[in-house]
Amino acid sequence: xxxxxxxxxxxxxxxxxxxxxxxxxxxxxxxxxxxxxxxxxxxxxxxxxxxxxxxxxxxxxxxxxxxxxxxxxxxxxxxxxxxxxxxxxxxxxxxxxxxxxxxxxxxxxxxxxxxxxxxxxxxxxxxxxxxxxxxxxxxxxxxxxxxxxxxxxxxxxxxxxxxxxxxxxxxxxxxxxxxxxxxxxxxxxxxxxxxxxxxxxxxxxxxxxxxxxxxxxxxxxxxxxxxxxxxxxxxxxxxxxxxxxxxxxxxxxxxxxxxxxxxxxxxxxxxxxxxxxxxxxxxxxxxxxxxxxxxxxxxxxxxxxxxxxxxxxxxxxxxxxxxxxxxxxxxxxxxxxxxxxxxxxxxxxxxxxxxxxxxxxxxxxxxxxxx
Numbered sequence: 001x002x003x004x005x006x007x008x009x010x011x012x013x014x015x016x017x018x019x020x021x022x023x024x025x026x027x028x029x030x031x032x033x034x035x036x037x038x039x040x041x042x043x044x045x046x047x048x049x050x051x052x053x054x055x056x057x058x059x060x061x062x063x064x065x066x067x068x069x070x071x072x073x074x075x076x077x078x079x080x081x082x083x084x085x086x087x088x089x090x091x092x093x094x095x096x097x098x099x100x101x102x103x104x105x106x107x108x109x110x111x112x113x114x115x116x117x118x119x120x121x122x123x124x125x126x127x128x129x130x131x132x133x134x135x136x137x138x139x140x141x142x143x144x145x146x147x148x149x150x151x152x153x154x155x156x157x158x159x160x161x162x163x164x165x166x167x168x169x170x171x172x173x174x175x176x177x178x179x180x181x182x183x184x185x186x187x188x189x190x191x192x193x194x195x196x197x198x199x200x201x202x203x204x205x206x207x208x209x210x211x212x213x214x215x216x217x218x219x220x221x222x223x224x225x226x227x228x229x230x231x232x233x234x235x236x237x238x239x240x241x242x243x244x245x246x247x248x249x250x251x252x253x254x255x256x257x258x259x260x261x262x263x264x265x266x267x268x269x270x271x272x273x274x275x276x277x278x279x280x281x282x283x284x285x286x287x288x289x290x291x292x293x294x295x296x297x298x299x300x301x302x303x304x305x306x307x308x309x310x311x312x313x314x315x316x317x318x319x320x321x322x323x324x325x326x327x328x329x330x331x332x333x334x335x336x337x338x339x340x341x342x343x344x345x346x347x348x349x350x351x352x353x354x355x356x357x358x359x360x361x362x363x364x365x366x367x368x369x370x371x
Contacts, residue, residue, distance in 0.1 A: 005029045005311050008065060010058050010082045011073035012036035012045040015096060019071050020049040022307035029311050035061045058082045062089050069119070069314055071307075072096060075163050077171050080105040083120075087112045092119040094310040097180045099327060101171035103335040110324045119313045121320045122327040124184040127309060129301030130267040131185055133294055134250075134259060137270055138189050140363045142277060143254025145371050149190060149235035151182035151250040157221065157241035161209045165217035173219025175200065175334050179239040184330045185250055185261070186227070186235055188322060191355040192329055193235070195228035196347045198337035203242055225337045228346075231364030255371050260285065269293045326353040 007023065009016055009031050016034075023029045035055040036042035042054035055061040062070070062085060069092030072082050080100040083093045093113070099106045099122045113120035137143070155178070163169035164177065187193065203222035207215050221241035226234055249263040258271040264286055270277050273290040280292035304312075313320050329351045336347040 002028045003315065005068050005314060006066060007031045008033045008035065008058075008061050008067045008070045009045070009051070009073065010035045010061075010070055011075075011078075011096075012038075012041040013073065013075075016045065016071070016073040017049075019073065019094075019307050020051075022305040025305070026308055026311060029307070032067070033061050033065050059085055062086060062091060067091055069093060069310070071310075075169060076176055077101050077169060080109055083109050084112055087116045087118060087120075090116055090118060092121075092310070092314050094121040094306065095123065097123040097184075098172075098176040098334065099331050101176065103332055106328055106331045106335075110328045113324055119310070119317075119319060120324040121306070121310045121313065121322075122324055123306065124181050125306040125309065125322070126185045126188045127304060127321055129298055129303055131188065131261060133298050133301055134252075134261045134268045135189055136297075137259050137268070137277075137294070138252060138359065138363070140254075140360065142257050142270060142272060143252065143259060143363075144256030145366045146190065146231070146233055146252065146254055146363050147366065148233050148253045149186060149251060150238075150253075151186040151235065152238040153178040153181045153246075153248045154238060154240040154243045155246040155248075156243055157204075157207060157209065159210050161213050161215045165207065165209075165215050165219055167218045170219060172338070173202075173217075174221050174239040174241050175223055175337060178241070179223055179225070179237060179337070180330065180334060181248070182237050182239065182250065183225075183227075183333050184322070184327070186237065187326065187330055187333075188356075189250070189252060190229065190233075190235070191359055192349070192352040193227045193333060194230050194349055196333055196336040196340050196349065197226040197228075197345075198340040199224050200338060200341035203240070220338075223337065223341075225333070225340075227333065229364065231366060233364060233366075255366070266293050267298055321356050323353060323356075325351070326356075329353050 033053045034042045034046040035058045039056040046054040072095045158164040200220045200223040225237040250261040252259040269285045277292035280294040285291040
């Protein structure tokens with residue numbers, strides 16, 4: 001019989017709902033307690049989702065309950081402390097994005113998780129069918145040598161009028177809330193980068209949100225990052241809380257082909273003018289011929305929720321595919337973007353990670369021969 005997994009939820013906002021729902025679909029997994037800053041909020045959430053106990057102090061919850069792990073779904077600035085408290089008690093942690101609101105906190109979290117020998121799963125979670133399918137085509141056979149990339153998550157802006165627009169609470173705006181997704185999936189596809197240059201600022205300080213409420217914003221909402229790779233490739237990353245719609249895509253450019261994720265209505269599509277893509281359906285993408293959508297591969301891909309992946313790692317003792325070191329690199333890129341925007345200088349990155357797909361380094365070598 002599979003060993004039961006007992007979880008505690010830290011945070012009672014709307015984000016927590018998705019994890020309660022995911023856990024409810026798994027055998028032998030249940031949340032046994034909730035925790036929030038307000039005991040009433042923790043109680044209301046517990047009653048809403050059928051959890052038996054609630055707390056207003058995560059340390060008390062961790063000490064009173066026989067937990068295997070916790071999910072941290074608090075506002076950005078309250079991620080590090082509960083995660084560190086869990087590591088001290090030997091508990092596994094799934095942590096909402098961003099990992100923390102400073103690079104020093106992120107590094108400390110990763111190091112303490114490693115010292116404790118526990119599973120540390122820091123979101124974003126990119127292991128869904130479309131990105132896994134896209135990753136299978138980051139190959140010289142389909143793209144030729146990699147020459148560059150773009151990745152973006154832009155939208156009108158969060159509709160809620162709470163801490164998202166208050167730097168004293170969020171400690172950051174669009175970079176920590178949205179750019180994290182674009183960075184995470186880009187390095188998941190291409191591996192570690194080596195440098196960052198960026199511009200960031202508050203484009204819209206007076207906003208109309210939600211149902212017409214007016215708020216003052218002092219967070220970054222307009223950010224462009226130039227990410228450098230060891231082979232000389234450059235990637236442009238973008239987040240803007242100023243669009244009339246949501247734009248959430250990633251493109252990988254190669255000398256012989258282009259791979260697009262979530263672009264122009266296609267979950268995954270390849271432009272391959274030199275050869276057809278085996279097993280993929282011919283389509284037109286951005287008005288171009290010689291494009292192919294791997295619809296059959298997407299349809300057969302298995303979906304695993306973040307909670308399911310977390311639980312599988314807990315039961316097997318294996319770290320997440322997107323390791324804590326990989327997500328530390330993602331977060332160094334974001335905090336380096338802030339530093340570059342403040343100083344006007346390029347920032348060299350100090351972290352790295354072992355890429356799970358073990359990309360052939362030759363795919364980045366554009367200088368050894370004629371291409």
